[in-house]
Amino acid sequence: MGSPPSAFERAAPRLREILGDRLSTVTAVLKHHGRDESWHPAHPPAAVAFPVSTEEVVAVVRCCGEARLPLVPFGAGTSVEGHVLPPEGALSLDMSQMNRVLAIRPEDLDATVEAGVTRHQLNRLLADQGMFFAVDPGAEATLGGMAATRASGTTAVRYGTMRDTVIALRVVLADGQVIDTGRRVRKSSTGYDLTRLFVGSEGTLGVITEVTVRVFGLPESMSAAVVSFASIEQAVSTAMETIQSGIPVARIELLDTTMVQAVNRYAGSEHAEQPTLFLEFHGSAAAVAEQSEEVGQIAAVHGAGDFRWTAAATARQELWHARHHAYYAALALRPGSRAWSTDVCVPLSRLVECIAATHRDLESSFLPAPLVGHVGDGNFHCIILFDPENPGERAEAERLNRRLVSRALDMEGTCSGEHGVGLGKRQFLQQEHGPALLLMRRLKQNLDPQGLFNPGKLI
Amino acid sequence: MGSPPSAFERAAPRLREILGDRLSTVTAVLKHHGRDESWHPAHPPAAVAFPVSTEEVVAVVRCCGEARLPLVPFGAGTSVEGHVLPPEGALSLDMSQMNRVLAIRPEDLDATVEAGVTRHQLNRLLADQGMFFAVDPGAEATLGGMAATRASGTTAVRYGTMRDTVIALRVVLADGQVIDTGRRVRKSSTGYDLTRLFVGSEGTLGVITEVTVRVFGLPESMSAAVVSFASIEQAVSTAMETIQSGIPVARIELLDTTMVQAVNRYAGSEHAEQPTLFLEFHGSAAAVAEQSEEVGQIAAVHGAGDFRWTAAATARQELWHARHHAYYAALALRPGSRAWSTDVCVPLSRLVECIAATHRDLESSFLPAPLVGHVGDGNFHCIILFDPENPGERAEAERLNRRLVSRALDMEGTCSGEHGVGLGKRQFLQQEHGPALLLMRRLKQNLDPQGLFNPGKLI
Numbered sequence: 001m002g003s004p005p006s007a008f009e010r011a012a013p014r015l016r017e018i019l020g021d022r023l024s025t026v027t028a029v030l031k032h033h034g035r036d037e038s039w040h041p042a043h044p045p046a047a048v049a050f051p052v053s054t055e056e057v058v059a060v061v062r063c064c065g066e067a068r069l070p071l072v073p074f075g076a077g078t079s080v081e082g083h084v085l086p087p088e089g090a091l092s093l094d095m096s097q098m099n100r101v102l103a104i105r106p107e108d109l110d111a112t113v114e115a116g117v118t119r120h121q122l123n124r125l126l127a128d129q130g131m132f133f134a135v136d137p138g139a140e141a142t143l144g145g146m147a148a149t150r151a152s153g154t155t156a157v158r159y160g161t162m163r164d165t166v167i168a169l170r171v172v173l174a175d176g177q178v179i180d181t182g183r184r185v186r187k188s189s190t191g192y193d194l195t196r197l198f199v200g201s202e203g204t205l206g207v208i209t210e211v212t213v214r215v216f217g218l219p220e221s222m223s224a225a226v227v228s229f230a231s232i233e234q235a236v237s238t239a240m241e242t243i244q245s246g247i248p249v250a251r252i253e254l255l256d257t258t259m260v261q262a263v264n265r266y267a268g269s270e271h272a273e274q275p276t277l278f279l280e281f282h283g284s285a286a287a288v289a290e291q292s293e294e295v296g297q298i299a300a301v302h303g304a305g306d307f308r309w310t311a312a313a314t315a316r317q318e319l320w321h322a323r324h325h326a327y328y329a330a331l332a333l334r335p336g337s338r339a340w341s342t343d344v345c346v347p348l349s350r351l352v353e354c355i356a357a358t359h360r361d362l363e364s365s366f367l368p369a370p371l372v373g374h375v376g377d378g379n380f381h382c383i384i385l386f387d388p389e390n391p392g393e394r395a396e397a398e399r400l401n402r403r404l405v406s407r408a409l410d411m412e413g414t415c416s417g418e419h420g421v422g423l424g425k426r427q428f429l430q431q432e433h434g435p436a437l438l439l440m441r442r443l444k445q446n447l448d449p450q451g452l453f454n455p456g457k458l459i
Numbered sequence: 460m461g462s463p464p465s466a467f468e469r470a471a472p473r474l475r476e477i478l479g480d481r482l483s484t485v486t487a488v489l490k491h492h493g494r495d496e497s498w499h500p501a502h503p504p505a506a507v508a509f510p511v512s513t514e515e516v517v518a519v520v521r522c523c524g525e526a527r528l529p530l531v532p533f534g535a536g537t538s539v540e541g542h543v544l545p546p547e548g549a550l551s552l553d554m555s556q557m558n559r560v561l562a563i564r565p566e567d568l569d570a571t572v573e574a575g576v577t578r579h580q581l582n583r584l585l586a587d588q589g590m591f592f593a594v595d596p597g598a599e600a601t602l603g604g605m606a607a608t609r610a611s612g613t614t615a616v617r618y619g620t621m622r623d624t625v626i627a628l629r630v631v632l633a634d635g636q637v638i639d640t641g642r643r644v645r646k647s648s649t650g651y652d653l654t655r656l657f658v659g660s661e662g663t664l665g666v667i668t669e670v671t672v673r674v675f676g677l678p679e680s681m682s683a684a685v686v687s688f689a690s691i692e693q694a695v696s697t698a699m700e701t702i703q704s705g706i707p708v709a710r711i712e713l714l715d716t717t718m719v720q721a722v723n724r725y726a727g728s729e730h731a732e733q734p735t736l737f738l739e740f741h742g743s744a745a746a747v748a749e750q751s752e753e754v755g756q757i758a759a760v761h762g763a764g765d766f767r768w769t770a771a772a773t774a775r776q777e778l779w780h781a782r783h784h785a786y787y788a789a790l791a792l793r794p795g796s797r798a799w800s801t802d803v804c805v806p807l808s809r810l811v812e813c814i815a816a817t818h819r820d821l822e823s824s825f826l827p828a829p830l831v832g833h834v835g836d837g838n839f840h841c842i843i844l845f846d847p848e849n850p851g852e853r854a855e856a857e858r859l860n861r862r863l864v865s866r867a868l869d870m871e872g873t874c875s876g877e878h879g880v881g882l883g884k885r886q887f888l889q890q891e892h893g894p895a896l897l898l899m900r901r902l903k904q905n906l907d908p909q910g911l912f913n914p915g916k917l918i
Contacts, residue, residue, distance in 0.1 A: 108807050152648075186836045189610075196622075243568075348567050418646060435636050442906075446902070
């Protein structure tokens with residue numbers, strides 16, 4: 001007698017009926033869906049489903065429910081916390097073929113897309129109409145994935161995170177019911193905020209199939225600047241005072257010396273190898289001039305060197321391209337290593353102290369760990385470069401991360417500003433949320449009693 | 460034999476132990492807690508509790524749970540949808556003695572207050588430090604009440620609603636557990652968004668005892684303007700294009716002719732009795748000048764009369780004082796009547812059409828109903844003046860409201876932009892939310908299985 005059929009084997013005939021050859025068990029496909037950008041160990045799913053419509057997602061979810069086959073939504077695989085890594089025997093639900101832009105509404109400054117649409121894809125269409133989708137995590141993520149992890153990035157300081165940007169979602173629940181979480185209006189007070197409940201739920205409460213987001217008119221004028229400082233404290237103080245003064249900078253990004261070196265080497269740039277702020281200003285020509293003048297004054301008080309302007313569009317794009325590739329630039333500092341990206345966020349008043357203490361930790365560690373930060377939000381990353389197979393390096397990476405999270409939580413901060421919990425941050429949730437974690441668990445149990453959706457993540 | 464003891468009679472001895480003379484059954488007190496600003500019939504509670512700490516709220520909630528005594532949180536009683544009206548035999552939980560401002564943190568631009576703190580109270584303290592709490596519904600509401608109804612008002616177009624403004628809440632759950640819904644950071648991706656789950660939950664999921672909110676630095680410059688138009692369509696088009704152009708107006712409020720007449724009569728002002736926009740601009744002196752110039756150009760295209768500026772602080776305050784008293788100004792048009800304030804919100808692209816059609820309805824009705832709107836958000840109110848005891852008037856008010864809600868829902872709008880559901884909007888939720896309403900009911904059942912918190916409201 002053979003072993004009893006697995007959950008996937010029970011579900012497979014029906015899944016093939018629903019999806020035809022859009023159900024794949026090809027080794028390369030499984031392998032691709034068993035990993036993400038994180039250091040967490042890869043593990044292939046039993047199969048990968050490529051639905052093309054909400055109706056197909058409903059059919060797949062129902063079938064998985066009957067077979068008790070766990071499923072893991074997969075967007076672009078750019079998670080750095082193991083969100084899309086399947087548990088043993090699970091189905092990976094790849095949303096990339098649900099990639100239609102359903103509506104762009106310039107008069108309402110919103111757009112509705114299927115969950116697999118990526119942000120560059122949407123932005124190319126929006127640009128033709130003088131608009132842009134503002135949330136910019138760097139990676140070419142899908143909007144479904146970004147909603148699921150409550151992503152943000154370099155522009156959140158001005159335009160908000162996915163929490164602020166998502167207007168409504170279409171979601172398939174565990175029983176196959178399809179809901180729209182809200183109406184396409186700028187505000188509403190009619191009931192529980194289901195939109196925000198699913199934004200950041202990391203695929204554990206339902207499958208997001210459509211996303212309606214707020215978009216913005218392209219600013220009349222944009223300019224970027226680079227300014228460096230003798231110390232990291234001076235750079236962070238400049239960022240903090242800029243925000244406290246209410247100056248609506250569009251981006252204000254910190255790179256420590258190691259990070260600038262990594263970027264210079266990776267992108268062939270020649271930035272001064274000192275703690276540095278990359279800045280961007282959006283608005284009317286007059287507003288941009290006024291904002292940059294004000295920040296310049298604050299920076300000068302903190303001993304900054306000259307502002308180096310990159311107002312030309314190409315130079316500006318090169319700057320942010322370099323910033324967006326900081327992760328890969330960091331990895332290239334130590335070929336063959338993996339990156340463990342920390343992600344704490346603290347109240348602005350504690351940021352200088354938090355970054356200074358963290359920087360002392362990093363300087364005394366034997367692992368390289370360039371630091372980069374969305375400092376206008378109090379959020380920064382140390383990209384710890386290590387070999388997960390080397391127990392000593394792994395222990396050191398864990399130690400650095402644990403010290404940092406503990407420091408941030410002591411400062412009323414959070415263990416993750418934007419990457420999410422996934423696998424990597426579960427251990428800190430009790431300390432961060434206390435009794436509120438029990439309520440999160442109750443919500444999970446209530447919405448997904450069978451534990452069908454992305455089991456083992458977040459909660 | 461007498462009738463069995465009521466829930467309140469069962470709970471009363473323990474409630475007196477907890478609260479002493481802060482448990483009241485004085486007739487005047489009961490009467491005050493049995494009504495709000497709405498036309499819904501008043502109904503006194505069995506008693507009123509005045510807790511002074513989260514610990515006391517916990518004790519009261521536990522006692523109510525044991526006695527199955529429903530409880531209704533009460534802030535300032537400024538609801539216009541019957542939120543605080545107690546069901547038969549319930550306990551009113553008056554939060555007004557929990558009125559301590561716990562922390563103001565200028566460096567983080569946030570503040571933490573007990574739920575009974577009112578917005579003027581907070582703003583007086585903030586002003587001393589050059590800051591302000593931006594959400595402005597007009598009424599002198601408590602921050603707990605504003606969080607519970609996801610309130611907004613005249614400044615939401617620039618500064619957001621309570622959804623955007625609340626950073627974290629302290630909440631007492633049905634089992635007496637106290638949770639903090641989030642950390643005091645500008646962003647976080649660690650788990651379900653419990654803060655947003657309670658913002659707008661109208662006292663049905665838990666009792667909010669503390670509120671941490673975002674505050675803003677007082678703008679360097681503020682100026683206000685009044686501009687009138689020959690038609691309401693021109694006024695609304697001006698507002699719509701202003702928002703679509705990305706001009707960050709701080710307020711942009713529509714008053715129809717009847718409303719201007721009411722305001723003039725009530726406040727002794729002399730505004731032209733035409734459809735009118737009240738505007739406010741915040742920013743640097745240069746930014747304010749630039750914004751108002753841009754809006755002036757848009758208004759001119761739509762046939763506006765001259766901008767009448769009220770840059771002096773007192774004139775500006777008088778203007779907004781008049782706007783804030785629009786509700787009472789409307790009531791004074793027809794002494795003895797009650798006000799039924801509609802509250803739809805539609806996508807901006809549909810606003811001209813929605814307001815124009817609604818205005819035709821109002822002009823053909825025998826009930827006076829001045830119209831006033833937060834038109835930058837797509838949200839407006841018709842203040843229908845009627846006698847609830849007169850069946851013909853009541854039927855007409857209901858008819859007007861039902862036509863308007865139906866029109867808004869057909870335009871992808873919502874039946875309530877900011878007042879909440881309470882008693883008055885429950886009938887429309889199925890049409891607005893469809894299957895998502897079932898999920899809201901499941902959440903209510905999960906968080907409050909006994910139906911202890913504000914039963915009969917919202918869900």
